[in-house]
Amino acid sequence: MVYRCNLPPTDGDQRAAFNRPVLVLHEYDHLSIACLRFAERLSHEGFTVYVPVLFGKTDGKAGLGTTIATTLELLMSPDWHALFGEHQHQPITDSLAVICRKISADHQHRGIGVIGMCLTGALPISLLSENCVVAPVIAQLSIPLFCFTPEGKRAPGISPTELFAAATRAKREQLQVFGTRYEKDSIGTKERFDAIHKAFGDDCFLDHTIDAADYLQPKWGLTDKAHATLTLCYKDSPDDYPPRHLFLDLVTFLKKQLDQHGNLSVTNQ
Numbered sequence: 001m002v003y004r005c006n007l008p009p010t011d012g013d014q015r016a017a018f019n020r021p022v023l024v025l026h027e028y029d030h031l032s033i034a035c036l037r038f039a040e041r042l043s044h045e046g047f048t049v050y051v052p053v054l055f056g057k058t059d060g061k062a063g064l065g066t067t068i069a070t071t072l073e074l075l076m077s078p079d080w081h082a083l084f085g086e087h088q089h090q091p092i093t094d095s096l097a098v099i100c101r102k103i104s105a106d107h108q109h110r111g112i113g114v115i116g117m118c119l120t121g122a123l124p125i126s127l128l129s130e131n132c133v134v135a136p137v138i139a140q141l142s143i144p145l146f147c148f149t150p151e152g153k154r155a156p157g158i159s160p161t162e163l164f165a166a167a168t169r170a171k172r173e174q175l176q177v178f179g180t181r182y183e184k185d186s187i188g189t190k191e192r193f194d195a196i197h198k199a200f201g202d203d204c205f206l207d208h209t210i211d212a213a214d215y216l217q218p219k220w221g222l223t224d225k226a227h228a229t230l231t232l233c234y235k236d237s238p239d240d241y242p243p244r245h246l247f248l249d250l251v252t253f254l255k256k257q258l259d260q261h262g263n264l265s266v267t268n269q
Helices: 014-018 033-044 064-076 092-106 123-129 150-154 160-173 190-200 242-261
Strands: 002-005 021-025 048-052 112-117 133-139 177-180 205-207
Touching: 002 033, 021 033, 021 092, 021 242, 033 048, 033 242, 048 092, 092 112, 092 123, 112 123, 112 242, 123 133, 123 160, 133 242, 150 190, 160 190, 177 190, 177 242, 190 205
Parallel strands: 021 048, 021 112, 112 133, 133 177, 177 205
Antiparallel strands: 002 048
C-alpha cells in the first residue's frame, strides 16, 4: 500500500509540486502519525509525497506491544536483514525500486527524491541504482538494529557493492546526498553516518548533523536520547528550533535537486 499526499502548496504552484515527487520511507517501528504529518508538511512546501507501508500496522497503536510485533515481523520477513545484517542487500529495496519507477512514470518521467529514516535510513543510497532517483536523503541510519561490535556500528546495512555504485554515480552526475542525525544519537551511530560520508566525499555529501550544543539547550526540551530528526521531535516554530531549521534546509535541498536534476530527458542527453 502506498499513500499519496498532494495537498495544495502554500505558494500555489501546483505544477511545480507535480514536478517534485518524493518517496518517504517510514521509520521503525510502524508508519506513525508523526511520519504522515511530515509528509503533509512536505506536500505543503511544494512536493507530491508518497509513503509506502513497509512493515507494521497502520492502526495508530504504539508502545511495547507494537515494537515487539514489528521486531518479530522483521525477523521473519524475507524482505529484510535489518536486525543483524551489517553489509547485506535489503531485499525490500527491489520492491521499492519498482515503486520509484512507477512514481517517476506517473510524473512524466521526472526525477524523484527518496527520504529514508531510522531502519530505512540507508535505503535511498541503494535506490541510487535507479536512474530516476536524483535526491537521496538519509536520516539517523539504524541498520543493523542490534550491533555489538565496532564493525556493526560502522556498517550501513546495505551491501558494499550498492554503496560503491551509488557513490560512483553521484560523483559522475554531480548528485548530492543530504544526511542528518543528532550528534549524540547512539542508535543512528556516528560511525555508520561517517562511513557513508567518506564514501561520497565532501562534494557529494551534505552533512546536516544537528549539533548537541544546539539541540541540548534547555529551552528546546530535547535530550541526548533524541533520535527522530524529521518526525517525532518536530515543532512548527520557531524557525531556529533545531528540527524546524533542519526541515527548512531539507526543503531547500529537495527543491534545488529536483529542479536541477528532475528533467531526466535533459539530464540523460
